[in-house]
Amino acid sequence: MGKSRAEKPAAVVLLSGGVDSATTLAIAVHEGWRCHVLTFYYGQRHGREVEAARHVSESLGAVDHRLLMLPLGEFGGSALTDESIAVPRDRTEQELARGIPPTYVPARNTVFLAFALAFAEVVKADAIYIGVNAIDYSGYPDCRPEYIEAFRRLAALATKRAVEGRGPEIVAPLIAMSKAEIIRTGVRLGVDYSLTVSCYDPDAEGRACGHCDSCRLRQKGFAGAGVPDPTIYSDADEEGEP
């Protein structure tokens, strides 16, 4: 006999609405967690990914989806929250490997994980899932395995549940996967990638630019996985694509 829904243990899942976090949610659901999903609007250039997160969350059967507004954009310091800083275009893999780009948002994952920890305490979650990846990524410091390990040690001390020996496990299932592996995993678990949004800088109609790091990593991932990318890119016509 299978466990009833009420008996399943609870997990908090961080969901931005992109490929990685959607796949992470699918993995958490597949592993049998009752998923409480958390999405943040933090002053990023566009709200489309927040809308995407809602659709992804519903389609994968999360029990609860919360959207929180965070004043992270007030500090500025990132191309994602400050219109005066340009989003880099068409960077090569060598350029990608060279350092931390202007799309980096200071301390973003620490802020997100801190809220996940608070939410986990209230819903009595035993795990927090985060879709960080340190292979096909933009070089953000808070996506690296050693960072996640440090947060794991913090989470084991930070809360009342932790003191009671029930601090949440910090699960980063994608951390060592390539983008192609992530997409193959998601396809196997039924993720509808047409609902996801990756682009840092879509046009007014919401079409992806195809040139920012996030679009390029996405395209490389779909190509590597041998799966068609359902994204509508704004320059598809120029390049003669359908």
Next chain:
Amino acid sequence: MGKSRAEKPAAVVLLSGGVDSATTLAIAVHEGWRCHVLTFYYGQRHGREVEAARHVSESLGAVDHRLLMLPLGEFGGSALTDESIAVPRDRTEQELARGIPPTYVPARNTVFLAFALAFAEVVKADAIYIGVNAIDYSGYPDCRPEYIEAFRRLAALATKRAVEGRGPEIVAPLIAMSKAEIIRTGVRLGVDYSLTVSCYDPDAEGRACGHCDSCRLRQKGFAGAGVPDPTIYSDADEEGEP
């Protein structure tokens, strides 16, 4: 020749408007930091401490004071953010020592320190000051030295500045002080404690209750320091005090 103000290194200081954080700010200013102060309104029962923080920050010469609104209260789970949970009154020291009270706010210091880390990156701060104390305190898990040590290790990995070897030092100058020592230190450094607010549950006129853990720890501290407590308590008349 003294350093000009522009040459001083920058620090972020977390300020609630209570005794501990006001003293911490005085210490940071005294140690020569250019202090960027951060205060949060997170759905706590009353906004008086936020107002107190502004006065304290001005009186001690911070260069910058930011107030951020955080949706931490949306999760509930604490007497400080949920009116339906009572603030405990007149707990003895034995009761205080017995566990984590309902005024505990899930993951609060982790959320505050995460925002401090973001702010520190943007203002290029080399230190984050936090007024946690593990002697005369309410037993909150995120006030303990081992918690601060874990955040220190996280901060050394989490940001771009950390990757460049300039992650902020996490300074908790009060961690091993008694409340009386904290108050003696603050008096020596010129803190005007009449500007500070400690009470978890003041009356409609803003007078402190005198019975919550925070009022009682404050009273014990002033008594121990041999300094008059400038706080106006709502029941001062009943007890025959002036």
